[in-house]
Amino acid sequence: MNNTANLIRLAVVLIVVLLLQVVVFDNLDFLGLCNPFIYVLFILVAPFGCPTWLLMLMAAGEGLIIDIASNTPGMHMAATILIAYLRPAVLRLVAFRSATYKEGDIPGSRGYGSLWFARYTLIIVAIHHLALFLIEQFDSFYLWSTLIRIVLSIVASTLLIILIERFAPATRGADD
Amino acid sequence: MNNFFQFLRRHTTTIIFIILEALALALVFTGNDYHRAAYLSSANVVTGSINRLTSSVGKYFALATANESLAEQNLALQQEVAALRAQLMAVPDSVWPDIPLQAQQPSLRYHAAKVIGSSTNRSRNMITIDRGAANGVKQDMAVINPQGVVGLVAAVSQHFALVLPIINTSSRLSVKIKRQNHRGQLLWDGMSPQRAQLSDIPEHATVDIGDTVITSGASAFFPEGLVVGTISAIEPDRNGGFFDIDIDLAVDYNAVYHVYLIENLAAQERNDLEKPASDE
Numbered sequence: 001m002n003n004t005a006n007l008i009r010l011a012v013v014l015i016v017v018l019l020l021q022v023v024v025f026d027n028l029d030f031l032g033l034c035n036p037f038i039y040v041l042f043i044l045v046a047p048f049g050c051p052t053w054l055l056m057l058m059a060a061g062e063g064l065i066i067d068i069a070s071n072t073p074g075m076h077m078a079a080t081i082l083i084a085y086l087r088p089a090v091l092r093l094v095a096f097r098s099a100t101y102k103e104g105d106i107p108g109s110r111g112y113g114s115l116w117f118a119r120y121t122l123i124i125v126a127i128h129h130l131a132l133f134l135i136e137q138f139d140s141f142y143l144w145s146t147l148i149r150i151v152l153s154i155v156a157s158t159l160l161i162i163l164i165e166r167f168a169p170a171t172r173g174a175d176d
Numbered sequence: 177m178n179n180f181f182q183f184l185r186r187h188t189t190t191i192i193f194i195i196l197e198a199l200a201l202a203l204v205f206t207g208n209d210y211h212r213a214a215y216l217s218s219a220n221v222v223t224g225s226i227n228r229l230t231s232s233v234g235k236y237f238a239l240a241t242a243n244e245s246l247a248e249q250n251l252a253l254q255q256e257v258a259a260l261r262a263q264l265m266a267v268p269d270s271v272w273p274d275i276p277l278q279a280q281q282p283s284l285r286y287h288a289a290k291v292i293g294s295s296t297n298r299s300r301n302m303i304t305i306d307r308g309a310a311n312g313v314k315q316d317m318a319v320i321n322p323q324g325v326v327g328l329v330a331a332v333s334q335h336f337a338l339v340l341p342i343i344n345t346s347s348r349l350s351v352k353i354k355r356q357n358h359r360g361q362l363l364w365d366g367m368s369p370q371r372a373q374l375s376d377i378p379e380h381a382t383v384d385i386g387d388t389v390i391t392s393g394a395s396a397f398f399p400e401g402l403v404v405g406t407i408s409a410i411e412p413d414r415n416g417g418f419f420d421i422d423i424d425l426a427v428d429y430n431a432v433y434h435v436y437l438i439e440n441l442a443a444q445e446r447n448d449l450e451k452p453a454s455d456e
Binding site: 035052071145 | 298
């Protein structure tokens, strides 16, 4: 897939996940216990070989928009930059021994399997949420209640992201 | 020197990462100064408008509750008006000169606003309302709803404002126990949006579960006597000589739709008076 198509696709994904996050998921609050952050999907589906500095800049911008919408200055920005930085390492970690990532390809359940995508999503989401909750609650950290919230939020975000990735064509690129 | 450039080239990504993270964390640690950062919050035009749109969809689900609460408040006000009118009638004309009520300059002015965005599950919760500087909203106005004290206006943009509710770990509110005038400070520990903590009540005070806690009037922004909540648990503090008291908040933060802002017309004068005195 060429670069222009990839760029347009990424822009569409970004706008969709931002709107979904701010309009729908920021207003959902399951028993005050977990908030799903599905906007992480944008970082997940950037093409393989996307330069890490570029991914981090996009992550910073995305995080900042979420921060502005939810009155959490810098918090989502910090967590999202972190997963952008760690993404290449996570991709190496979840790689099959035989399969290789093709540069420009999109990390997705279609090309690499649902199980692969689930593992990849879970690790990235877990890093993101841990960082986010630690930054948010460092001054009022209550071990058990915070841990429960972190775990429930990781589960909710991971499941929702897998669902959205499954059914949103833009995240997968053109059908081949 | 060559080595240095080589080092830079090899670690470009990490260096960019550190710079970006430093920027983000700088925002975390300075951005809580809501006073200066209205445009960096949900009170800016774009997110404010999106929030208003979202809440205009969501509000239909909440209409029944909001209506009920407004009707209840209406009833209470009607009864108060009737009682005051009866009292006024009882006063002989010679004692009460014939001055129309409107001539009395009120020291408080109320503004109505609607909540368009709020959270209850973070440690620094905020509430966004649909009135701003253009509607006469100013920083530090007290925010109440029919149930009790909601919070304080923390930042104002042209058409929106950001409210710092009691359920924000940086909220501080001077309160007292209604029955006996012991003053304390109301804090929030970041746990339950239904419960806040009252400190500075000495152990020699007689407090009971169920006692009503009201604003003390020590702050110029909150008029005295607004309901904050009721005492739900009392524990003696181990070393300080003060009680650890839990308060059930009167306001249900999961259902705050209509709020009133209180503009204290005398507050400015009082602040001007108190400020030089406390600076010395």
